[in-house]
Amino acid sequence: MIIDSRHFGHIEIPEEEIIRFPYGLYGFEDIKEYVLLGKVGDDNPFIWLHAVYNPDVCFVVIDPLIFKKDYSPSLNEEVLHKLEVEEPTDIRFLSIVVIPQDTSKMTANLKGPIVINAKKNIAMQVILDNEEYSTKHYILEEMKKGA
Amino acid sequence: MLVLSRKPGQAILIGDNIEIQIIEIQGEQIRIGINAPRDITIVRKELIDEVKQTNREAVVGSSHISLEDLGKVIKK
Numbered sequence: 001m002i003i004d005s006r007h008f009g010h011i012e013i014p015e016e017e018i019i020r021f022p023y024g025l026y027g028f029e030d031i032k033e034y035v036l037l038g039k040v041g042d043d044n045p046f047i048w049l050h051a052v053y054n055p056d057v058c059f060v061v062i063d064p065l066i067f068k069k070d071y072s073p074s075l076n077e078e079v080l081h082k083l084e085v086e087e088p089t090d091i092r093f094l095s096i097v098v099i100p101q102d103t104s105k106m107t108a109n110l111k112g113p114i115v116i117n118a119k120k121n122i123a124m125q126v127i128l129d130n131e132e133y134s135t136k137h138y139i140l141e142e143m144k145k146g147a
Numbered sequence: 148m149l150v151l152s153r154k155p156g157q158a159i160l161i162g163d164n165i166e167i168q169i170i171e172i173q174g175e176q177i178r179i180g181i182n183a184p185r186d187i188t189i190v191r192k193e194l195i196d197e198v199k200q201t202n203r204e205a206v207v208g209s210s211h212i213s214l215e216d217l218g219k220v221i222k223k
Binding site: 067 | 200201202205206214218221222
């Protein structure tokens with residue numbers, strides 16, 4: 001199908017790549033379908049998360065394991081049930097990135113990750129109980145810490 | 148909004164299976180115990196507001212941003 005994007009114009013995507021967000025994202029509860037776009041080579045961890053039916057809504061997301069190697073928050077049964085998870089290995093995390101004017105100050109939200117059942121392409125944003133994560137981790141600083 | 152007065156140790160029920168109990172009061176802090184089914188999400192409201200706000204900030208408004216450039220920033 002064709003998706004309409006303010007950033008990219010018209011893009012053709014296979015329908016099976018659509019990820020369903022039955023509850024939307026916080027603040028964007030009405031938008032229930034997204035696609036991941038624009039993976040640039042294996043060494044670039046950033047991806048677009050683009051709304052399928054809303055040309056103006058897109059986010060940059062990143063695999064949090066890139067800068068937080070031990071990131072594996074525990075999920076409660078409710079989340080696993082809502083995402084229809086059968087195998088824990090089907091779970092992927094993505095963090096939404098905030099990109100300020102000075103891109104070196106970009107932050108990722110580890111407190112409210114997007115959790116995806118990669119096998120079924122169902123996802124939701126989960127707010128973690130975990131005190132050690134916040135909504136704004138400076139990605140570059142985290143990478144330095146982890147290096 | 149329904150407003151009720153409760154004392155420590157007292158509780159209210161919402162529907163059949165959500166129980167909210169006042170555990171103790173210390174100055175401005177009130178400790179609350181909640182019994183609810185596992186499929187009910189319980190989150191501090193200010194945390195939801197913070198995540199909503201962060202999501203809104205994250206919507207990419209300018210078309211100047213490219214994934215290639217972001218990739219270069221973290222490789223420096």
